[in-house]
Amino acid sequence: MAAVGLDIDTPSPVRAARDRAFREAVLTAYGYACVVCRVGLRLGNAPVGVEAAHIRWHASGGPDVITNGLCMCSLHHKLFDRGALTLSPDSERVWVSEQANGRNLERALGRFHGRKAARPNRADAVPSSVFVAWHHKEVFQGRPRD
Numbered sequence: 218m219a220a221v222g223l224d225i226d227t228p229s230p231v232r233a234a235r236d237r238a239f240r241e242a243v244l245t246a247y248g249y250a251c252v253v254c255r256v257g258l259r260l261g262n263a264p265v266g267v268e269a270a271h272i273r274w275h276a277s278g279g280p281d282v283i284t285n286g287l288c289m290c291s292l293h294h295k296l297f298d299r300g301a302l303t304l305s306p307d308s309e310r311v312w313v314s315e316q317a318n319g320r321n322l323e324r325a326l327g328r329f330h331g332r333k334a335a336r337p338n339r340a341d342a343v344p345s346s347v348f349v350a351w352h353h354k355e356v357f358q359g360r361p362r363d
């Protein structure tokens with residue numbers, strides 16, 4: 218459709234199926250709860266505000282594999298994608314950027330610095346140190362808090 222000036226970005230059925238499979242695998246591995254804050258809200262039976270985050274962004278070549286995924290609530294997913302938080306190189310701890318600030322920072326984010334990140338319920342789902350290293354280099358802002 219580019220010839221007539223239309224460039225409608227419609228996900229392919231294959232891509233949509235891959236997205237669903239990735240999301241389901243990641244959310245299941247973490248029990249539908251955020252690795253940072255453990256929040257896992259539902260409305261009836263439907264999970265709400267719980268998302269499968271790519272550690273290495275899909276847009277930057279990150280694959281849809283479970284070792285590149287983390288279950289996060291919407292807020293922590295956004296903060297992770299903006300580099301306000303990351304995981305330690307062994308993926309066992311939450312690290313918060315020294316650059317994060319703002320109202321109620323401690324309640325929403327700061328208090329999780331240095332705390333254990335939730336672990337997946339499958340050994341083959343543990344985040345890859347390669348993807349975590351990419352996140353440190355390309356996304357995380359500044360240095361971790363002291």
Ligand SMILES: [Zn+2]
Pocket residue numbers: 251252253254255256289290291292293
């Ligand atoms: Zn969270």
